Amino acid sequence: MNPLRLASKTTIAHAIARLVAAGAITTSLTTTGFVTLAAAQSFDEKFSVCLACHGASGRSETANVPTIAAQQSQYVVIQLYMFRQGLRKADPMNDMAKDLSDAELQQFADAIAKLPAAPAAPDADPGRMQRGAALVNQHRCNFCHNKDFSGNESVPRLAGQREDYLLKSLREYKAAARTEYQPVMAEVVPPLKDADLVELAYYIAHFKP
Ligand code: HEC
Ligand code: HEC
Secondary structure, eight states: OOOOHOOSSSHHHHHHHHHHHHTSSSSSSSTTTTTOOHHHHHHHHHHHHHHHHHHHGGOOTTTOOOOOTTTHHHHHHHHHHHTTTTSOOHHHHHHHHHTTTHHHHHHHHHHHHHHHHHHHSSOHHHHHHHHHHHHHHHHHHHOOOOOOSSTTTTTOOTTTTTTHHHHHHHHHHHHHHHHSSSSHHHHSSOOOOHHHHHEEEEEHHOOOO
């Protein structure tokens, strides 16, 4: 069962059908074997440009630049598609994605999904972890994002993500400043106060599966 079916009128199947119709996805989402050797050389060069910002092995060491290691490939394809089409506005990424072909979106997504997941942030404060866990249970964050926050298909992995980027994302959803492919987080954030967002970002960044 896909949890999004419960949360949204649009099913993931419909969302993917729309992406396929729009030409964003040209191959099965689980296909990884279509990269030729010649393409791989230039692909590796392009990928190293991505990792210059997103960190070696996709573990970002830069404030507000997300860690992408082990991110769900389906989520990445959708986000890169939204960056390319200008639907999700974020300065470097709209430029980075604008000339990428549909096949490249999928190649980047597959390469990103294969990077080993980043570890949790160290030195979690037990009191804050307890408050964060209560908020997660209350708002069922780990229902869609998975018990271990590894994500699922178009629902992003949150485990191992930078705390500053998590908080920035939550605040953007709260301010309706970040477009989603489906308005899922827009339904989640309204009851949350800014102080809750701070605790949730802390908890998830320090969460050890
Ligand atoms: C100049 C720095 C820079 C470069 C180069 C760059 N990125 Fe990004 N990327 C960012 C920033 C900053 C964000 C966060 C945007 C936001 O705040 O919404 C981001 C966001 C993303 C996201 C969304 C992550 C999420 O969790 O939603 C993906 C996927 C991504 N980049 C992939 C790539 C790929 C693939 C490349 C290479 C083609 C690339 N990036 C190159 C800075 C960069
Ligand atoms: C009904 C399913 C659902 C629930 C419940 C849910 N999420 Fe999400 N979340 C999603 C989806 C889908 C996305 C991707 C939306 C988009 O395209 O921006 C997302 C995106 C995010 C992001 C952005 C990640 C990134 O890499 O940019 C964060 C942070 C996040 N959720 C945190 C939470 C927290 C904290 C909670 C609980 C308060 C929560 N989510 C509850 C489905 C859910």
